[in-house]
Amino acid sequence: MGRPAVLAIGSGLAAVTVLAAVAMGAGAEPGHPEFDPDSSLLVSTRAELRICLDTHGQVDADRAATELAAATAEVGGHPDWGPSGYGAAPKVERGCPTTLPGPLDRGTVVGPGVTATPGPYRTVVVVLDGPTADRYLADAPAALLPYERMLVGEHVTATVSQAVAVRADFLGRPGFAADYLTPALGLDPARR
Numbered sequence: 001m002g003r004p005a006v007l008a009i010g011s012g013l014a015a016v017t018v019l020a021a022v023a024m025g026a027g028a029e030p031g032h033p034e035f036d037p038d039s040s041l042l043v044s045t046r047a048e049l050r051i052c053l054d055t056h057g058q059v060d061a062d063r064a065a066t067e068l069a070a071a072t073a074e075v076g077g078h079p080d081w082g083p084s085g086y087g088a089a090p091k092v093e094r095g096c097p098t099t100l101p102g103p104l105d106r107g108t109v110v111g112p113g114v115t116a117t118p119g120p121y122r123t124v125v126v127v128l129d130g131p132t133a134d135r136y137l138a139d140a141p142a143a144l145l146p147y148e149r150m151l152v153g154e155h156v157t158a159t160v161s162q163a164v165a166v167r168a169d170f171l172g173r174p175g176f177a178a179d180y181l182t183p184a185l186g187l188d189p190a191r192r
């Protein structure tokens with residue numbers, strides 16, 4: 001059986017990065033968040049990789065956190081992990097609220113949306129129980145979605161926090177780390 005298809009990558013980050021680099025002014029104020037296309041963390045005020053977990057439906061949050069930590073450690077073996085500056089695999093944190101506004105497809109924002117002050121999380125993983133996943137993901141095992149976008153120019157935004165909505169029963173499978181968590185962390189899934 002082949003690799004599962006990625007449902008959607010809602011960031012279009014490569015195109016936005018070029019526009020943002022032109023649109024950004026030089027010299028950010030200290031402590032003021034700026035979009036940083038040269039950093040894997042994407043925001044000037046982020047000092048380390050942080051990943052957050054949220055659950056919807058009847059999900060065992062402790063088990064989900066354990067499986068996400070294992071998947072993150074697996075992605076830590078990616079050849080670009082070290083050059084990205086991520087360092088050791090981060091602890092999985094909780095407390096990032098997500099919303100499910102309707103079917104999750106390309107561009108559906110599951111977090112705060114456009115913000116001038118992005119939060120600390122580079123990646124947010126939203127774990128859904130079976131009935132919730134059926135309602136929002138249809139037949140897909142997972143979907144890549146924007147969580148936070150930052151205004152980087154006039155009418156130009158960049159996704160600075162990526163979300164992965166995933167079925168609870170797919171979270172611990174190898175395809176999750178390779179095909180969904182890897183790109184959600186800004187790493188190329190083709191380079192393994």
